[in-house]
Amino acid sequence: MMRATVVAGQVLVANLAATTTGDDALESAVREHSRLIYRVAYAVLRNHHDAEDATQETFIKVLKYRRKLSGVEDQRTWLARIAWRVAVEKRKRRRDLPLDEVESTLSCTATAQEVAAQKEMATLLGRLIDGLPSQLQDAIRLSTVQEMSSSDIAAVLEITEAAVRSQLFRARQLLKEKLAGILEKKHGS
Amino acid sequence: MEANDKLNQWLDQALDQYSKIEPRAGLEMRVMASVAAERERRAKQRIWAWSFAAGSACAAIVIVLWLGGAAKREYSQSAEQRSQSVKAVTRQPQPSTSSRARHLEAEVQSAKHGPRRTRTSRVELVSKALPKADQFPSPRPLSEQEKLLLSYVSASPRADVANPVPAAKDLEDLQISRLRVTSLNTPLLQPKAGSGPNASN
Numbered sequence: 001m002m003r004a005t006v007v008a009g010q011v012l013v014a015n016l017a018a019t020t021t022g023d024d025a026l027e028s029a030v031r032e033h034s035r036l037i038y039r040v041a042y043a044v045l046r047n048h049h050d051a052e053d054a055t056q057e058t059f060i061k062v063l064k065y066r067r068k069l070s071g072v073e074d075q076r077t078w079l080a081r082i083a084w085r086v087a088v089e090k091r092k093r094r095r096d097l098p099l100d101e102v103e104s105t106l107s108c109t110a111t112a113q114e115v116a117a118q119k120e121m122a123t124l125l126g127r128l129i130d131g132l133p134s135q136l137q138d139a140i141r142l143s144t145v146q147e148m149s150s151s152d153i154a155a156v157l158e159i160t161e162a163a164v165r166s167q168l169f170r171a172r173q174l175l176k177e178k179l180a181g182i183l184e185k186k187h188g189s
Numbered sequence: 190m191e192a193n194d195k196l197n198q199w200l201d202q203a204l205d206q207y208s209k210i211e212p213r214a215g216l217e218m219r220v221m222a223s224v225a226a227e228r229e230r231r232a233k234q235r236i237w238a239w240s241f242a243a244g245s246a247c248a249a250i251v252i253v254l255w256l257g258g259a260a261k262r263e264y265s266q267s268a269e270q271r272s273q274s275v276k277a278v279t280r281q282p283q284p285s286t287s288s289r290a291r292h293l294e295a296e297v298q299s300a301k302h303g304p305r306r307t308r309t310s311r312v313e314l315v316s317k318a319l320p321k322a323d324q325f326p327s328p329r330p331l332s333e334q335e336k337l338l339l340s341y342v343s344a345s346p347r348a349d350v351a352n353p354v355p356a357a358k359d360l361e362d363l364q365i366s367r368l369r370v371t372s373l374n375t376p377l378l379q380p381k382a383g384s385g386p387n388a389s390n
Contacts, residue, residue: 030220035212043208052216056223063224063231118206125203144207176196 025069030059033076036147037083040156043141044087045094046126054090058083077155080148084156128178132171139167140175 034055041054061082062069072078129137142153150168154161331339 026224027221030217030224034217034220038212038216039208039210042210048210048213052212052219055212055216056220059220059224060227063227121199121203122207125207140204141208144204144209146209172200175200176193179196179200180192 023066026059026062026066029062029069029075029079033079034059036076036145037079039145039147040080040083040142041087043145044084044091050090050094051087054083054087057086057090061086074155076147077152080152081156081158084142124182125175128175131178132174136167136171136174139164140171143168 037058038051038055041058042048042051045051045054058079062079069075129140132140138157139153142148142156148156150161150164154164157164
């Protein structure tokens with residue numbers, strides 16, 4: 001009876017330690033990677049509020065596996081993959097595609113003209129990317145996140161790095177063709 | 190060529206700016222707050238789940254105990270009924286002997302406390318089951334023949350019933366005529382004249 005009590009106590013202490021360690025690991029993950037997660041979500045959702053919701057949802061999902069978090073080799077890519085899936089699911093559920101928002105946090109010193117120009121450019125590019133095949137859309141959107149390399153994109157999309165490079169190349173070609181067509185129409189008119 | 194370079198330049202710039210976005214200040218604090226709230230919610234859920242499980246387990250134990258008690262009561266009632274039926278058998282008008290009384294008592298005991306596992310032969314079991322009567326054959330209701338006899342006895346005079354056989358004196362008065370046997374004269378039996386064993390042809 002005594003021995004069972006001691007064993008149960010040891011298990012409880014171990015669980016508590018694991019929980020505490022897991023909580024600490026989760027907290028440090030939030031501090032280190034929340035910005036990356038947010039940008040990955042924004043690349044898909046193109047909306048500040050939805051991107052923040054997706055970021056919170058990502059870490060709530062991670063809460064379930066917080067005890068295993070310290071054992072994960074590449075936390076950054078692992079979190080980015082979760083964030084990507086959450087954002088894609090959220091985008092599917094959303095009916096109306098929002099207009100691209102360009103935060104004024106780009107630069108405090110940016111003039112109104114610069115902001116307007118950037119906004120126009122982002123809107124146009126967003127529409128061009130939406131017109132691409134879905135496979136190419138995923139690759140090109142993730143490539144816009146500065147912190148993501150080709151290997152990171154390959155890990156998130158669960159494809160090879162060569163496939164990522166090939167898809168990015170094709171995506172850029174198609175975007176240039178579409179852009180050229182738009183510019184021709186513009187100059188022609 | 191120039192156009193192509195310009196397109197490339199524009200595309201690079203656009204892609205560079207596409208996700209170059211900074212989150213609002215305090216994102217980390219908000220994320221940690223939502224994670225803490227979720228953790229609390231899950232802990233409460235676990236408490237509710239454990240409470241429900243414990244309550245269900247207690248309810249199941251109570252039901253099992255109650256059913257067990259009901260079964261016991263039913264068994265004791267049936268045992269009582271059996272003992273009562275044995276008592277009814279013992280109340281029949283038969284002079285009880287000491288050995289039979291002992292048999293019956295054993296039967297009552299077994300009815301009360303349940304059957305004892307003893308090796309008894311079939312004959313013994315049958316003899317135990319049947320009550321031993323002093324009178325043989327055991328009294329039974331009158332048959333039709335007996336009823337008829339009773340009615341005759343009640344209807345007839347007493348003398349006839351008491352003396353169905355006549356007395357010797359009466360027998361003496363009885364006279365029977367002497368028996369006479371006459372010969373028979375039949376032509377076949379009378380011998381003819383001239384016929385016989387010595388008669389010649």
